[in-house]
Amino acid sequence: MTHPRYSISTDWLSGCGGCEVAIVDLDIEGKLAKFLNDYDLVRCPVLMDTKEYPKANLGIITGAIRSKHDRESAKAMRESCDKLIAFGTCAAYGGISGAGYVHSKEEILNAVFQGKENIPKGIPEMEQSPKPADEEVKIDLYLPGCPPHPAYIFDALNNLLKEQPSTSRPMPVCSTCRRIMKKTEVSVLKKYLDGTDDGKTCLLSQGYLCLGSLTMDRCKAPCPQRGIPCIGCGGPTLQIILEPNRDLRTELAERMSRLTNMEKEKIVHEIEASAKTHYAYTMSSQMINRKQTFNIKKWIQQ
Amino acid sequence: MEKIKIKIDEKRCVGCFLCENECPTKVFGKKVTQGCEISSVVNVDDCIGCLSCAYICPSGAIEFFDLHIVPNFYREIEIINKLEKFL
Numbered sequence: 001m002t003h004p005r006y007s008i009s010t011d012w013l014s015g016c017g018g019c020e021v022a023i024v025d026l027d028i029e030g031k032l033a034k035f036l037n038d039y040d041l042v043r044c045p046v047l048m049d050t051k052e053y054p055k056a057n058l059g060i061i062t063g064a065i066r067s068k069h070d071r072e073s074a075k076a077m078r079e080s081c082d083k084l085i086a087f088g089t090c091a092a093y094g095g096i097s098g099a100g101y102v103h104s105k106e107e108i109l110n111a112v113f114q115g116k117e118n119i120p121k122g123i124p125e126m127e128q129s130p131k132p133a134d135e136e137v138k139i140d141l142y143l144p145g146c147p148p149h150p151a152y153i154f155d156a157l158n159n160l161l162k163e164q165p166s167t168s169r170p171m172p173v174c175s176t177c178r179r180i181m182k183k184t185e186v187s188v189l190k191k192y193l194d195g196t197d198d199g200k201t202c203l204l205s206q207g208y209l210c211l212g213s214l215t216m217d218r219c220k221a222p223c224p225q226r227g228i229p230c231i232g233c234g235g236p237t238l239q240i241i242l243e244p245n246r247d248l249r250t251e252l253a254e255r256m257s258r259l260t261n262m263e264k265e266k267i268v269h270e271i272e273a274s275a276k277t278h279y280a281y282t283m284s285s286q287m288i289n290r291k292q293t294f295n296i297k298k299w300i301q302q
Numbered sequence: 303m304e305k306i307k308i309k310i311d312e313k314r315c316v317g318c319f320l321c322e323n324e325c326p327t328k329v330f331g332k333k334v335t336q337g338c339e340i341s342s343v344v345n346v347d348d349c350i351g352c353l354s355c356a357y358i359c360p361s362g363a364i365e366f367f368d369l370h371i372v373p374n375f376y377r378e379i380e381i382i383n384k385l386e387k388f389l
Contacts, residue, residue, distance in 0.1 A: 134384070142388045156389045168389055174316055174361035180338075181318035181360065202316065213360030238385065239357065242377060255360055258320055287381055
C-alpha cells in the first residue's frame, strides 16, 4: 500500500537561512530519507529557482516580515498553501530582524547607508517596524527555535499533516542541560567572554547571565552544555508570556540571586542595561512588547 | 477533597533545590539518584498549592496533579489562542 505524499512549499523572508539548513539536518536524526520519501518539495528558494507559488499541502515560512516584499510573499504563501507553519523564531516572534523594533525605519536606513542618497534603487521598501509572520497572515502552527532542532521538525510535520499528537512539551532549556545548578559564593557578574567556565557547574551559578531557564527548549541545549550562555534564541517559556507580572529580567534575577551572592537589583540593572541583547529575538512580537513589564525604550535612554 | 499530588521529573531536575528554598511549608527534601543529589517530595500533606516551586523551578521538572484550577481572567484571549498553536 502506498501512503499519501504531501507537498511542501517553503519561503524565506527576512532571516538567515539557518532554518533551511535545519531541514537538511534531519539527517542527524536519521530522518532525511523518510522526509524525502513522505514529502515533495514543490518550492524551496534555497534549492531551486522558482518564482511562482505552486499549490501545496503545507507552507513553511522562515524569517520575519521586514520589507514590503516579505509581506507580499507571506500573503502569496497563505493563498497557495492549505496549512502554514511559522518555522523558527523569526517567523514566530520576529527573531533577530525584530531587534529593529527599538529604532525607526529612518534611523536604521541612515545608520546602514549613511544618508538617503546612498540607498540603492530597486530594493524592496522597508516596513516601518519588523513583525512576526502572524501579524500579516493566519498561521496554523508555530515552531520556534533558531533553528528548531531536527527532532522537533518531524514532530511538527506529523502533527500538522498527519494529525498525530505532538510529543514535544514546552520545557525550558535547563531541562535538557546536564550542568549542575548549585549555590555558590560568586559575587561578580561575568560578561560572556570573562573568565573560564569550569565545564560542570551551571553558568548561572558561575555568574554568567544564561537565559536557559527562561527559554523554550527547541534546541536540546547545545550552547550551555559547551560553555556558551543561552541568549534566548528559542523564545520565552510560557511562564514569561502568560503571567503579566513575570518578566525575563525579574525571573532571572530571582533565580540568580538565590544561587549566588549577588543582589537581585544589580542583576536586573545589568539586564536592563543590555536589554537589546537579552530581548533581541522576541521584542517585536506583541506577546512581549505589549507586556506592562517591558519598557525597553526607557531602559535604552537610561 | 482530593489530595494534591506532586511529581518531580528526575531526569529534568538539575539539583538546585530552589524549590526547597522557596516552599513556605517544607514539602521538599533531598535524595540521591544515580550519584546525583536531586529534589524529592517528602511532605506532600503540607502542600498549600501555591505553586511557588513550579514557578521557580528552572527546568520545569515539578508537575502537579489533582489541583483545583481557577481560570485566570487577566490573560489575553488572543495570546492564549496563539499559544495553543505552539509546538
